[in-house]
Structures are given as C-alpha cells and as structure tokens.
Amino acid sequence: MQAFLFLVRLVGLLSLTSRFLVTSVLQGLPESVVQALLRPSSVSERLVGLQVRGSNFTLGNTPFLILSGTIHYFRVPRDYWKDSLLKLKACGFNTVTTHVPWNLHEPRRGHFHYRGNLDLLAFMSLAAEVDLWVILCVGPYVGSDLDLGGLPSWLLKDSHMKLRTTHKGFTAAVNRYFDDLIPRIRGFQFQEEGPIIAVQMENEYGSYNLDKRYMLYIKNALLSRGIKTMLMTADTGQGLLKGHTPTVFATLHMKSIRQETYEQLSSVQGPGPVMMMVYTARSLDGWGSSRNTLDLHMLMASVREMLQLRFSLNFYMFHGGTNFGFMGGAAFRGHRLPMVTSYDYGALLTEDGDCTPEYLAFQEFFRPAAEIPSFWHRDGRPKDTYAPLAAGHFISLWDTLIHQDEPVRSTGPLSMEQLSVNEGSGQSAGYILYETVITRGGVLNSDGHVKDRGQVFLDDKYIGVLDDAHQKLTLPNDRHKEFLALRILVENQGRLASGTSMNQERKGLTGNIYLNGSPLRKFKIYSLEMQNKFIQRKLPNIWKPSFLHTEGPAFFLALLRVGSQPKDTFMSLQGWTKGVVFINGQNLGRYWNLGPQETLYVPGPWLKPGLNEIVVFEEFKSTLLIYFTNASQLGY
Ligand SMILES: *[C@@H]1O[C@H](CO)[C@@H](O)[C@H](O)[C@H]1NC(C)=O
Ligand SMILES: *[C@@H]1O[C@H](CO)[C@@H](O)[C@H](O)[C@H]1NC(C)=O
Numbered sequence: 314m315q316a317f318l319f320l321v322r323l324v325g326l327l328s329l330t331s332r333f334l335v336t337s338v339l340q341g342l343p344e345s346v347v348q349a350l351l352r353p354s355s356v357s358e359r360l361v362g363l364q365v366r367g368s369n370f371t372l373g374n375t376p377f378l379i380l381s382g383t384i385h386y387f388r389v390p391r392d393y394w395k396d397s398l399l400k401l402k403a404c405g406f407n408t409v410t411t412h413v414p415w416n417l418h419e420p421r422r423g424h425f426h427y428r429g430n431l432d433l434l435a436f437m438s439l440a441a442e443v444d445l446w447v448i449l450c451v452g453p454y455v456g457s458d459l460d461l462g463g464l465p466s467w468l469l470k471d472s473h474m475k476l477r478t479t480h481k482g483f484t485a486a487v488n489r490y491f492d493d494l495i496p497r498i499r500g501f502q503f504q505e506e507g508p509i510i511a512v513q514m515e516n517e518y519g520s521y522n523l524d525k526r527y528m529l530y531i532k533n534a535l536l537s538r539g540i541k542t543m544l545m546t547a548d549t550g551q552g553l554l555k556g557h558t559p560t561v562f563a564t565l566h567m568k569s570i571r572q573e574t575y576e577q578l579s580s581v582q583g584p585g586p587v588m589m590m591v592y593t594a595r596s597l598d599g600w601g602s603s604r605n606t607l608d609l610h611m612l613m614a615s616v617r618e619m620l621q622l623r624f625s626l627n628f629y630m631f632h633g634g635t636n637f638g639f640m641g642g643a644a645f646r647g648h649r650l651p652m653v654t655s656y657d658y659g660a661l662l663t664e665d666g667d668c669t670p671e672y673l674a675f676q677e678f679f680r681p682a683a684e685i686p687s688f689w690h691r692d693g694r695p696k697d698t699y700a701p702l703a704a705g706h707f708i709s710l711w712d713t714l715i716h717q718d719e720p721v722r723s724t725g726p727l728s729m730e731q732l733s734v735n736e737g738s739g740q741s742a743g744y745i746l747y748e749t750v751i752t753r754g755g756v757l758n759s760d761g762h763v764k765d766r767g768q769v770f771l772d773d774k775y776i777g778v779l780d781d782a783h784q785k786l787t788l789p790n791d792r793h794k795e796f797l798a799l800r801i802l803v804e805n806q807g808r809l810a811s812g813t814s815m816n817q818e819r820k821g822l823t824g825n826i827y828l829n830g831s832p833l834r835k836f837k838i839y840s841l842e843m844q845n846k847f848i849q850r851k852l853p854n855i856w857k858p859s860f861l862h863t864e865g866p867a868f869f870l871a872l873l874r875v876g877s878q879p880k881d882t883f884m885s886l887q888g889w890t891k892g893v894v895f896i897n898g899q900n901l902g903r904y905w906n907l908g909p910q911e912t913l914y915v916p917g918p919w920l921k922p923g924l925n926e927i928v929v930f931e932e933f934k935s936t937l938l939i940y941f942t943n944a945s946q947l948g949y
Contacts, residue, residue: 362503363510363543365562365585370625372446372503372510378623379510379588380679381408381448382631385457386436387417388656389634391429392918393666394436396694397632398443400662403689404672405679408510409440410448410590410627412455414463415490417640421738422467422486425493437501441508448545448627449498450513451535453477453487458597458652460642460742461808461815462516467738469730469819476816477515478524487534495538502542511543513590517566519548519556521813528558547590550574557581564590589619589626595659599643599650600806604909604948607659609671613678632666633658635914638845638900639742642810649765649781651806653910654902655947664914664945665881667693694917696943697880704869704929704937706856710746710802710841711773713868716853720748720837726762726822727838729805734840744841745821747801754788754797755829762824765806768866768932772798788828799833801826802841802866804932848928849898865892865931871939872924879920883912883945886929888936895928897921909948915941 361374369376382401389397401409413433419425427433440447454477455463461476468474471482501507514531532544547564548556554577557563563582565574567589578587592615595605619626633656641652657664661672668676668691676685714720721732726747729740757769763779769786770776772794777786779801791797805820825832856870873896884894884901891905894913897920901913927939 359506360504362541368584368586368623370586370588379408379446379448379625379627380406381410381446381625381627382406382661383410383412383591383627383629384632385414385630385634385656386411386433387414387430387640388636389632389666390916390918391432391435393916395439395443397662397666398440398445399686399688400666400668400672401631402443402445403680403686404661404676405684406445406628406631408446408448408627409631410450410513410629411436412450412457412463412516413452413494414455414457414459414640415453416459416461416463416465416741418494419465419490420741421735422465423489427497434497434501437498437508441501445508446503446510447501447508448511448513449501449509450516451491451494451498452515453490453531454515454518456516456811458636458642458644458656458810459640460810461818462642462810464815465738466730466741466808466818466820467735469816470737470739474816475523477518477521477527479526479530480524484530487531491534491538495535495540499539502540504541509542511545511562512540513545513547513564514558514561515546515556517548517552517556517811518546519552519554520811522552522555523813528556528561532558532561545588545590550577553577554581562588564588566591587622587624589624591629592616592619592626593629593658597644597658598653598655598909598947599646600653600905600910601907602646602650602909605659607671609674612671613674616675616678628661630656630658630660632662633660633664635664635902637902639805639807639903641807641902643765643807645809645812645814649806649809651765652810653947654904654913655910655945657945657947663693664947665694665696665883665916695880697875697882697941698943699873699875699882699941701941702871702873702927702939703859704871704927704935704939705859706870707859707862708853708856708868709864710866710868710930712855713853714746714839716851716855717839717841720839723836723838724834725825725832726836728764728819728823729821729840730819732838732840734842740821740840740842742805742807743843744805745803746839746841747803747822748837748839749799749833749835750796751788751799751828751833752796754790757786757788758827758830759784760824760827762822762826763801763803764820764823765804767801767803767822770798770800770802773800802932843893843900843930845895845898845900848895848900852928859937863935863937865890865933865935867931869929869931869935869937871927871929873920873927874924875920875922877922879917879922881917882915882941882943884915884927885912885940885942885946886935887911887940888938889929889931890933890935892929892931895930897925911946911948912942914945
C-alpha cells in the first residue's frame with residue numbers, strides 16, 4: 314500500500330514535470346521494463362495464465378508487461394488482417410485487443426455469423442501465428458462507437474427493454490449469445506495453448522450502472538461457460554468505483570494520467586499493476602464537426618510516463634479502419650453527432666493500414682533498430698488513382714418500390730425495430746419509407762418522432778427535411794387534386810453508442826406525425842435496409858440512361874475498369890450530396906457533403922480485375938461524376 318501511494322504521488326509529480334520532448338527514448342527506461350517489452354512471448358508454463366503478483370502481471374509465472382493495441386477485425390478488410398497484426402508486432406507491441414460486436418454476429422435473433430470479415434477465430438489464429446497475445450472484449454456491450462454500442466437493435470423490439478441489466482428479456486438474449494460465442498472461443502484461451510490472455514467483460518459499466526447485480530451476472534455467465542483467463546473490467550475515472558466487480562481486475566480508460574484516479578483504483582483494488590486499457594489521444598469524428606487532431610509530443614510524454622511507472626497499456630486504436638456499411642454509431646455532444654465513415658481515429662496506422670509518422674516514432678520508442686523484424690518496411694501499400702467516371706444509369710427509388718418486398722401496412726407509424734421483417738427481428742439499419750394519402754396540405758409536425766432525418770415528398774415532389782432541429786414543414790395545397798401521396802423517407806444515422814438513452818434508440822418514425830393537429834394514419838411502410846445482398850442480387854434491373862437526370866432519391870450505376878492487380882484507392886463524391894456507396898455489393902459506407910470526411914476508402918481486395926460495379930444511393934442531388942484519389946481526405 315505504502316509503495317502504491319508513493320507511486321500515486323510520483324504520477325502526480327511526473328505529470329507536472331515531464332512534458333519534454335522524447336529523443337532517444339529507450340535510454341532512461343528502467344532495464345526491467347525494456348526486458349519485459351522485448352521478452353519473447355513464448356512462456357514455459359502454459360497452465361498459469363495472466364495473474365497479478367505484487368505490482369506485476371505475470372504470464373506463465375514470469376513478470377509481464379502488456380503492451381497492446383486495438384484492431385477491430387470487422388473494421389479492416391480480412392485480406393489485410395495479417396498485415397495490420399504484423400505491423401503491430403513490428404512496432405514492438407506484444408498483444409492485440411479486439412471487441413466482439415454482438416449486433417454484427419447475431420443480426421437476427423438466433424442467426425449467428427462468424428464468416429468472412431466476421432471470422433473472429435481466424436483473426437485470433439492469425440494473431441497467434443504472428444506471435445501476439447489477445448485481449449478479447451466480449452461485452453455483451455462493447456461500446457467502440459458502434460451502432461447501439463454493438464448491441465443488436467432487435468433487443469429494442471421489447472418496449473420495456475432495459476439494456477445492460479438483469480431484465481429478463483436482456484439476460485435471456487445474452488445467455489443465448491454466450492451459449493453460441495463462448496464455446497467457439499474457449500479453446501483459444503492461454504490455458505488451452507491459445508493466445509487469449511484476458512477477457513474484458515462489458516465496457517465502462519460504472520458510467521451506466523443501471524443494475525447493481527448485472528456485472529455479477531455477466532461474470533458468472535462467463536465463468537460458468539468455461540472462461541478461465543483473467544477477467545477484466547474497464548472504466549473511466551468517474552465510473553471506476555461503480556464499475557469495479559469483486560475478483561475482476563479493474564483497468565482504466567482515460568486520456569491523461571490523473572492522480573485521483575489512481576487513488577480510487579488503489580481503494581477498490583489494493584496495490585497491483587496498473588493497466589491503461591484505453592489509452593487514446595483522440596476521439597471520433599462526426600458529420601458536420603471538425604476533425605480531431607493528435608499531439609504526438611503529448612502522447613509520447615504520457616506513454617513514457619506510463620512505462621516508467623511500469624503501467625501496462627493498450628492503444629485505442631492501433632488501427633481504426635472503417636465504419637463499413639451502417640456499423641457506425643452516434644455520440645451525444647450537446648446534440649446528436651452521427652459518426653463519419655472513416656474510423657481513422659488518429660490511430661498509429663492510417664485508415665487504409667499505412668504507417669503514420671506516429672507509428673514510426675513509437676517504433677523507435679519501443680524497439681531498438683536491430684530488433685525490427687526483416688518483414689517490416691515503412692513504405693505504404695501501393696494505391697491507384699483511377700480515372701474519373703460518370704454514372705451512366707439510374708433508377709429512381711420510387712420505380713424500385715413495386716419490386717421491393719410487400720410493404721407493411723399499419724394504422725399508425727411503426728419504428729424500424731417494430732417492423733415484422735427479418736423473421737420478426739425488425740429492421741436494424743438503412744432507410745425506411747412511410748407512405749400515406751392526405752386530402753389537403755397544411756402544417757406537418759413531427760413532434761420529434763423522426764429518427765434521424767426524414768425527407769418529405771408530396772406526389773414525388775421534394776418538400777423538405779424533418780429532423781431533431783426541424784420539426785415542422787408546410788405542405789402546399791393542390792386545388793386540382795383530391796388526394797395527395799405523402800412520403801417520408803427516413804434515414805437511420807446510427808444509434809447512440811453509449812449512455813442510458815440507448816434504451817430509447819428506436820429509428821424511423823417513433824410516434825405520431827401530425828397534419829394540422831391530427832395524427833397521420835394508414836401507412837404503407839417499406840423497409841429499405843439496403844443489405845449487401847439486395848444491392849448485389851435483388852436491385853431490379855430496370856436501369857435507365859441517366860443523361861441529365863441527377864435527382865435523388867435514386868440509385869446510380871457506374872462501372873469501374875481495373876487492371877490485373879487491383880489496388881487500394883479512395884473515392885470522392887465531390888458534387889454529390891448524401892448517401893451510401895456500394896462496390897461489387899460491398900457497402901463502403903455513408904458520404905455526406907457536410908464533411909469533414911471527403912473520400913471513402915475502397916480496399917483493393919474488394920475490387921476485381923475487369924469491370925467493377927459501383928452503385929450509389931443518392932438522397933438528394935448528384936453530378937454523376939465519381940473521382941478517385943490515391944490519398945484520403947478526411948477533412949480538417
Ligand atoms: C516485478 O517485476 C520486476 C521485474 O522483473 C521485479 O524486479 C520485481 O521484483 C517484481 N515485483 C514483484 C512484487 O514481484
Ligand atoms: C499519388 O499520386 C501522385 C501523383 O500522381 C504521386 O506523386 C504519388 O506518389 C502517389 N502516391 C501514392 C501513395 O501512390
């Protein structure tokens with residue numbers, strides 16, 4: 314205890330004094346730290362996993378310092394997993410941390426997917442092959458700036474749902490998920506000769522804390538299914554006291570070293586090693602906000618401090634990758650902030666996996682030059698700048714409707730989650746269209762029920778947008794018509810990734826919409842989920858030449874010819890407004906002229922030699938021209 318308090322004081326002192334520039338950084342670090350960092354990861358005693366011994370972690374009975382970086386397998390194209398893991402290793406790290414997104418693995422209740430880019434086991438096998446340990450964050454809530462923090466949206470079909478509590482509907486779903494997930498990963502634990510040295514349960518639960526029994530339930534759910542490696546929790550400074558669970562190792566999420574946090578840590582956990590589980594220099598970028606930047610010198614000074622104090626640490630993110638498809642969530646910063654498509658995050662690798670100057674600086678910091686593996690080289694992956702293209706064909710969204718699945722008919726509006734689609738799991742992401750008939754215009758009032766952004770059309774004519782900030786629109790009268798078709802096309806911009814408001818994160822129309830004070834009735838509701846298979850196989854082949862047709866909402870088709878060796882590139886939709894891009898049926902994510910992000914990452918492995926099909930769903934207006942660059946533009 315005495316020693317720990319001394320350490321706490323030292324931390325306070327250091328954070329005041331040690332903001333100096335790091336030059337030859339390995340000099341001056343205690344020898345034992347250097348040894349621990351560079352120690353080969355093979356261990357003699359496979360039965361004794363990660364343990365706390367005094368102020369050290371031990372692994373296989375040997376003192377061990379965890380130096381980890383986060384890579385999300387689902388945010389990096391599978392063909393590049395190994396490259397990212399090798400770069401992690403070559404930078405001097407010994408562990409990869411990854412999160413398991415329940416919503417992607419069980420998109421419909423009871424249907425589990427672990428293939429392709431979701432092949433968690435293949436990812437962990439590669440990590441082992443590259444000689445890295447794994448910290449696996451199994452949630453069930455993982456946060457990670459994902460839609461609903463990685464929880465499946467079908468949970469919200471239950472109108473009484475209390476996420477992350479012992480509410481029966483929640484635990485029943487978790488039990489089924491863990492019954493499927495845990496047996497898959499059990500054999501990958503350290504004690505079974507596998508790479509997993511620790512399992513993180515939940516994420517920052519102390520900041521949520523709706524149920525005092527919940528963490529104990531999760532702990533038992535993992536233990537009873539055969540998890541025997543060290544269990545961890547991770548909390549921010551404020552959440553630590555509430556999130557800590559007896560016999561589970563508490564780790565920290567923070568951006569800078571703060572003395573009071575260590576005092577709290579020692580009060581819940583006693584003396585022991587300190588693990589900075591989410592060390593992050595930056596935060597996410599949202600549409601319409603400016604880009605976050607990172608201060609390398611601050612970062613270096615903090616890391617140096619932590620290593621001098623023998624802290625274990627994890628970089629969030631080592632490689633951020635991309636919010637492909639609709640996986641990105643939203644944050645709340647005084648107003649709702651939907652996340653941009655790139656998850657670059659100021660990570661040590663760029664979105665497309667190249668080494669940043671920060672990577673090189675840390676490599677110098679962590680590894681003597683002689684220790685850098687021969688496979689590593691600093692050059693980026695080759696990129697291509699393909700010639701600009703015109704989208705030669707289009708289909709108006711309205712023309713596709715008769716080819717879509719039968720619309721759901723309902724007296725009042727239904728949210729995405731309530732729709733009877735996907736075998737009762739409802740709709741998770743994308744767009745949803747509400748149609749009804751009115752007899753005259755007037756004032757349309759959304760009463761805050763449009764989640765998140767709705768375009769309003771009267772007889773195919775665009776009237777305006779409804780969202781949190783704009784809740785009223787005036788609909789014109791048409792003297793010549795007895796009936797007018799009213800359409801509201803609503804986009805789900807991603808559910809909040811954290812906070813207790815997640816329990817209300819239903820999308821589409823979540824309640825009545827009023828016309829001149831009366832609620833609209835008799836809806837036809839089209840679920841426009843825009844899943845990859847729809848774009849690839851089910852989009853009707855009724856394309857028309859686009860000529861000068863540039864109006865959305867419409868699908869636009871362009872063909873990109875690629876040589877025999879497809880390379881990574883970045884697509885720029887400069888002149889377009891807002892929508893989603895698919896390439897060969899893969900959803901590259903959202904674009905929006907609001908910025909800051911200007912280009913979308915197109916991974917080479919998703920292209921093929923010859924013709925590649927690009928489908929753009931544009932909500933408003935396009936110029937038909939698609940540009941490519943060999944460098945990303947993520948804004949300022
Ligand atoms: C922690 O590990 C270091 C380096 O191996 C060692 O010098 C020290 O005695 C260990 N401390 C404890 C309490 O085991
Ligand atoms: C990108 O293109 C420019 C201009 O053609 C070229 O100078 C540069 O080397 C290219 N960069 C990469 C990474 O390919």
